[in-house]
Amino acid sequence: MSDDILAVDRLMMRFGGIVAVNSLSFTAERRKITALIGPNGAGKTTVFNCITGFYRPSGGAIRLTHDDGRNIQLERLGDFRISKYAKVARTFQNIRLFPGMTALENLMVAQHNALMRASGLTFLGLIGVPSWREAEQRAIDLARTWLDRVGLLPRADDAAGNLPYGDQRRLEIARAMCTEPALLCLDEPAAGLNARESGGLNELLLSIREDGTSILLIEHDMSVVMEISDHVVVMDYGVKIAEGTPQAVRDDPKVIAAYLGADEEEAIAVMESGT
């Protein structure tokens, strides 16, 4: 029996005359890592933007199923509700931290919803009732736990903007995890990382999966995709051209042709990875 957390069904996204996503269907299994790959402009980020509510799809359905069997149609919700009720978190292709805030503060902001509830929309927080103080302590503990897991606890009080690039990327993942998501969507988390850093990223993502969070990943770094994905969906020109295990997809002539048509270096990376 399938245990899918996400089911994308005939998703369409048009921008004027451009069809960025054309009747795309795929599923992502619970507690697995599903990668969405494809050459530049294939439509991957547009799919993410539809799943996370940044775009309202032109057509199709996106169903999220929680552990308790509850279904949520994401295409009907805005981004705030998708994060709050559907428990879908995301990171972006370009880092979007609050650079002037400390690493710890960035993770506290991510817990704003829970803290606002506990503070009785600020009033209880102002008078310092015990339930507010407990909630604040829980938020600090969760933030510190995630700083520790991404190796940034010693830099908790440093401004996020002063951290090295690779640290900022991990901090973004920690911030997304502080919302305690059911589905974590990562848009090119390995972009700009060196080989050692992307090895560390692989370990982090595998440990997040082991803890029970499902992951949807857009990634151009084929060493990451091939090493950690359970399932790979390949897009080109807005449509799905292949899906399967990393090895099956890597050997698929349609996939190789799509990458060759787009960028020779990427095609070679696909063909050589994992060999």
Ligand SMILES: Nc1ncnc2c1ncn2[C@@H]1O[C@H](COP(=O)(O)OP(=O)(O)OP(=O)(O)O)[C@@H](O)[C@H]1O
């Ligand atoms: N807001 C928008 N308005 C108009 N066209 C858009 C918009 N967003 C994306 N597109 C177009 O949709 C297509 C798919 O873009 P998208 O960014 O989803 O591809 P991608 O696979 O994520 O590419 P990359 O790997 O380069 O990030 C492209 O032709 C792009 O120009």
